[in-house]
Amino acid sequence: MIRRLSASIAHHPLARPFAIARGTREAIDLVHVTIEQDGHVGRGEGAPNGRYGEFAPDIVEQIAALAPLIEGGIDRTALLGAVPPGAARNAIDSALWDLEAKRSGVPVSAHFGAFPLALRTAVTVGIDRPEAMAARAAAIAAEHGAGDGNEGGSKGNGPLLKIKLDAHEVAERVSAIRAAVPHAVLIADANESWNMALLERVLPALAQARLELLEQPLPAGADDALEDFDSPVPLSADESAHVAADVARLRSRYAYVTIKLDKSGGLTGALALADAARRAGMGVMTGCMLCSSLSVAAAWPLAAMSRFVDLDGPLWLARDLPGGFTVQDGVLTASGTFGWGQP
Template identity: 50%
Template sequence: MHRSLRAQHDRFALSRPFRISRGVKTAADVVTVEIAEGDVVGRGEGVPYPRYGESIERALAEIEAARAAIEAGATRDDLLTTMRPGAARNAVDCALWDLEARLSGRSVAAMIGNPQPETLASALTIGIDQPSAMGAAASEIAAAPLIKVKVNADAPDAQLAAVRAAAPDARLIVDPNESWDEALVRAIQPLLVELRVDLLEQPVPAEEDGWLEGFRPDVPICADESAHVAGDIDQLARRYQVVNVKLDKTGGLTGALLLARAARSRGLGLMTGCMVSSSLSIAPALHIARMSDFVDLDGPIWLREDRPGGVRDRDGYMVPPAPGFWGMA
């Protein structure tokens, strides 16, 4: 049966500003894709990220360029060679997974061979602010099992100490978003140990991480901006201990599964991450999350209003979306 494709820009206002080392977000801009066969519709979402040269306009243009092939029946495997990895392919790939589930009567979980995702611990994020403000924010979520702390190079020691004092029991991920340098990474190792930090995420720019080869950190270092697709795994394994799998970088769930399996085959830890997004981005990522050591999928928690039936946060535990939201018969 002939398919029809629709792609559009959707914007979701945030309930509060989201501050990281690269700037401040007040809204989530996403590309939503719907692929229909008859009256059955599969949906997917991608979040174009300027760090990787992406924009809403470019993503929509990439999807339009692939329209004929998609509507003619291109498969998810076809997309691996006809579209570049990124937000545009993510939206299309996930829409095809959803469409197949609805047409076949088999859930995405069944197609992958995994159980259906269940409630799991997912990091709650504290954005960059003054140490006192970050400590106050941490006190509000101190009962959460996992907290992610955004920092830059200005006052990370004071910021991290304030968060740890306010949340003494939570596991901590520290995320400088490429804002540190080699000297700071080396110098801050004892403090990370003292504050019982579990993971340091992409501390230095991806283009400047070569020195990590041979470095033995006291706290595991996770590749984020340095990690995109399964083809990166040899270099990642020489420099990092953990890989952050994001569907907007792998170009969809298909590529994410390839990267996650490649990472595990090399003995690396796994993290599942996301951009600031709606629950339509998170539902596919839950299938990687259930395989992961660290989960950071709180993107929709920042929205003023999410898509109906989406995921819910319960004190740092993510509740999957309502039945039928995505990837189910």
């Protein structure tokens, strides 16, 4: 068994600036991994995130240092114990899933029973003035609308919109968006930018606006303040939730976990986190970093079993990978030519 590992950086300008509480981005660097064995090539992608001290050149170096392990034949299960969670492990894990499918002739989807070909995804509204966010939400709703009810993933009538928030004009932004899209399903993400006083102050307005989920209002190191807190809007742990072992301390603080493959170190670790969350009575949301369709393909099995799905990362790229996913009427659909996880 001879394997060959390679890693490279792909620079992607964004179609429009992406503004969240931590700042605004206009381009991203992704790390692409290939693992070749017996004439078959598995592909994976990692999306480094500065929030976790990850940058593309460092991830490539980390992957290169792991070449003896990967080329020596390590499997996905052993990888969990050998490499910490993060973008590097995600890229490798994803490539191994793809390689297994191509070598065995069995698609990844066969491991998960019923497998939807389309998923309803959230589309993100970036931070801006309340009126600008409302206008953007209305434009998204007009463009994407809602699915026909036959797709998997997030449920509900009307488009699914994710509102990015910081600590300013919280109620004003959400209320303006609700007025602009009265039938939309709204979720929001504060990206750790609030304190407990602000959370308690704005929750009544968020509940009034029928917000269905709020991600990570407090910094990950401060979420002990949520212990047994009775929130009128379900809270989801994002930056606080990485691996299955995190569930024990999160279950009495959050109703959901937001799982991203780049945090959990790949689909293998993400599935373990989802299983632990469900056994603890928590719901699951599948999210992603800014990424290409290669990352979305690897997250698809997890998204198919999630209450909320936010896989609009490729929509932010000026140019996605050829044959990637498309969104129409709020539904994410594979083009049929992309090929990840297929023999």
